[in-house]
Amino acid sequence: MIEKLELNHLRMLSALYEQGTVSAAAEALDVSQQAVSLQLKRTREILGDPLFVRTGHGMVPTAYGQLIQPHVRQLLALVHAMPLPASIPLVEVERTLSISATDHAQRLVVGDLISELRRAAPRVRVKVSNIESAALVRRMQEGEIGVAFTTSGYVPEGLLTIPLFTERYVCVAGRPLIEGPGSLPLQALVAHDFLVVSPAVPTFDGSAGQWFEQQGLRRRVVASVPSFFMAAEYLRQSDMVAFMPSRLLPCEGLFEVPLEKYPPGFEVVAACHPSAMSDPLLSWVLGHVRARFAPAR
Structure with missing residues (x-):
């Protein structure tokens, strides 16, 4: 049952440890007392222990409640220590970028992109595969493919497209x-x-x-x-x-x-899942290829 614990349950426990009453915990969390009481009830059911008991001086943890207190503190500390995407410099990003592309786009787009990535994000590895369209949406949604470079006619519904250039x-x-x-x-x-x-x-x-x-x-x-x-x-x-x-x-x-x-002719585009727009690495990739093929002014 412990896998059913949610972040809100941990935050509620931490507030009760620190504040000692349901009302003070609710105020610290900026929620109602009823919300804290309901979360405490659900947490008791999940862990199989009362966790806190009422005394004349407020709520005090049970023996089990005292036992898990450092674990609750540690888990919340790990969550708070998670870096936000924008806080990681591109040069420090360490991951694999999967690209799906036609051989035409591999020649004209991907080669230059890999070269620039080596400079801007040296810890990023690039995996290139031939273009596909049947499972492209699913594979992008599941994170198997980050970006595709192809013709507009091969992009299925559900993906965002960024025009790069028109080929004749x-x-x-x-x-x-x-x-x-x-x-x-x-x-x-x-x-x-x-x-x-x-x-x-x-x-x-x-x-x-x-x-x-x-x-x-x-x-x-x-x-x-x-x-x-x-x-x-x-x-x-x-x-x-x-x-x-x-x-x-x-x-x-x-x-x-x-x-x-x-x-x-045909239009060459970059295609990605809508969720990719919040990914700093993919945002850089899309910005780079768009700028490279932008018409001269």
Whole structure:
């Protein structure tokens, strides 16, 4: 039953030890006498002892009440000694920061972040995992993941998002598809086999599938991979084409395919659980990445 003790019970016992009466304890705690009496009753039930008895001079502890008095004092002292989050300098924070990110965000956001964290918070270890969306809310709520860097379309409801930058797509292939100046018509582009990147859930739709349909065209997707890094490797070894984020280019062994028009880009965001906003380390992380990608004024 002792595990049912609450902080209010300990504070009430401490006040009774110090004040000696229910009325004085209630005044010290700024609560009613009835509240103190009810807490004392509940504490007696939990510990199985009267704890205090009435005498002509007020309330005095029983033998058991005297026995636990130093423990009550010690527990309250430990609680009061707990540091507040903002009172811990970032350089002294010692913990693990778990980051979930697409390979695109790992390249453009996480690398610089780790470097800056080594300077600002040298005792913080960083654990990076590939992006996921199905269990992201639960894992953030349970503290398994602190922050995610991904595209806005992969952020489930229930999380806060902070826009970082907008990325545009470039069409690439493992060999030049046109000679000289000019651009490749979309009708000619869809004659080639496509590779798509689908980081969270494997799919052949890709980010531009609906856009091609809006152009009255249908492309043929023959391969789906989970990362742009692997997409570049496969493109070098094949005759497929793909759309790559512009900030990952130039890339050795890949050739840009100029087009008449391009599918819309995507917004890269930082995502976190609402409870993270009170975490000084995560607040620093979010502030740093937001400032790094803020447009120049």
